[in-house]
Amino acid sequence: MSEVNPMRPYLGTLVGTRPLATGIRLFQVELNPEEREKFSLWRPGQFLFFSVLGVGEAPFGFANIPDPQRGPVIEVAINKVGHVTRAIHALPLGATVGIRGPLGNYFPLEELKGQNIVVLGGGIGGAPLRPVIQYILRHRDDYGHLTIIWAARSPDLLVFTDEYDEWRAAPDTEMHVTIDKPFEGWTGNVGLITQILEEVAPSPENTTAITCGPPIMIYFVGKSLSKLGFSPEQMLTTLEARMHCGIGKCGRCNLGEKLVCKDGPVFWQSEISKFLESFL
């Protein structure tokens, strides 16, 4: 039996934060030196529990990949909506925080080498996809064409806008940004992500699409991808659910016999379509 207590968070320090969108901020945590060696490096798609000690903890996807230069600085994008997230937004720089993880499975990016990748992010659903983009850009020669389709309800809800230029400038990469409804001052694409996806119409040949967003978006993006000729074995997504352990014990996150925390959060569309209980 392992000596590690999976319910005990590793302690770290809040070293940075910046606004990403209305209500959404990026938080950077550096683990305390004595905790670092016990914490294994994470992969794109995995998640963590962020603790405000004395308030509580909640699960979030990692929003970055480990940086070889800066050591394990963890980034998470957090929307201020609940008890814990309000407390996170109120933290001062230098505050002690807790991190449990990395948890769950991850996007099988090693297996996708040599393929074209389509990344589809809706709202804060873009956050767990940022490590996918970072990973592909870091290993650019290992992948084919990269298509990024980024969407939000309105321009103020688009996340990581300051990084779009860098993504667009990467070799063999295209990016399309859209908002759901017309908005004063917005000159870019207007329309649902499915509409833009069908206009851009990436070829399904040797391609995998990776989607994250609200469940209803994941559902309709799946329909559009099918229309374009993608099979369920070419569609990856990541789901979320309320959780209290992240290690398959608290019983909270099941969809039928599947546990989002342990069997996921990353699933192939072909798996999701066989779920006994709908993810919608």
Add this chain to the structure above:
Amino acid sequence: MKFIETRALHEWLDRLAQEMPLIAPTAVGPQEKAPGSRNPAAQGQQVFYREVEGAAQIAWDFTRTALSAREHFMPKTETLFTIETGPDGKAVLHETKLAQPRVFFGIRPCDARGLRVLDAVMLGQEPADVYYAQRRQNTTLVGLACPQMWEDCFCNSVGGAPDAADDVDILLIQVEGGFAVQVVTAKGERLAAGMGLQEVERLELPQPKLNEQFALPTQQQWLASFNDVYWQRVGDRCLSCRICSYVCPTCRCFDVRDETVVTPQGERIVRRVRAWDSCQGVNYRVQAGGANPRANLEQRLRNRFYCKYYYVPIDYAADGCVGCGRCVIACPVNIDIREVLQDLARREPA
């Protein structure tokens, strides 16, 4: 065959209680019905597994305890760690350690079987839960066979038996003048060494009276019944009161939260606690943004049955129900798990 006289057993228990915590079935609550009370539950005492000081406190003649053995391995609320913040703002976590060995005496075979399910979830897959693991490792289980299946028991329909020794370290079966003793595990052997057991040639073991056995739905029937209108019909009665989960020996869902308490001495303690929860509660799945993927009663009720008989067997290779009958008795609107199982087993899904 090993045997112990009743008096010798009592003496051994009295000595044991001096050496280490001894948990056993014991009567709790008022001896008399409160004057003027019309609440049937207020009458007499209920038996719980509780720490006792000796044999005199043990309830020997009981059916099933009000709560299962689970509360001693996964307490209703437990502190995972306390959080101490220094003047420099740096935090230190003090994890709860549970090192003391103890004996759990008089556990019913169904409750012991319930621990098998909790073991599968909490220990069977890495990473193991260290709190549960410590309690489990430090506890020796001495089972007390049921002389018969009681009203509402159905252990024999879900693979158990009133005198099953499978999940205890030692099993006692009451016989004339004392107890037949089956030493099941090495842990049980270590404990039995101090019991002063007699070796007897042969012992007439009683045959416990069984309740009528019924067939469970097959895996195919579970699969085919998920969207059956039947769940709306049963769910229509459910109150979401969650009592079925709380009395269940195998329910393990928990909530984790931080709280600050002030002791009577004025000390402020900040801690992270884990508490029992139930998938039957309306807020169980609610996410911070307000989404509730299981907002309907019938979805929640269905989840409980599927968890026991379909999900747990697939996910953890264990049977999720031990047939103790507690949820049958506790349900205020008489949703009877035996009835649901038999309905599903003979129904054409609609």
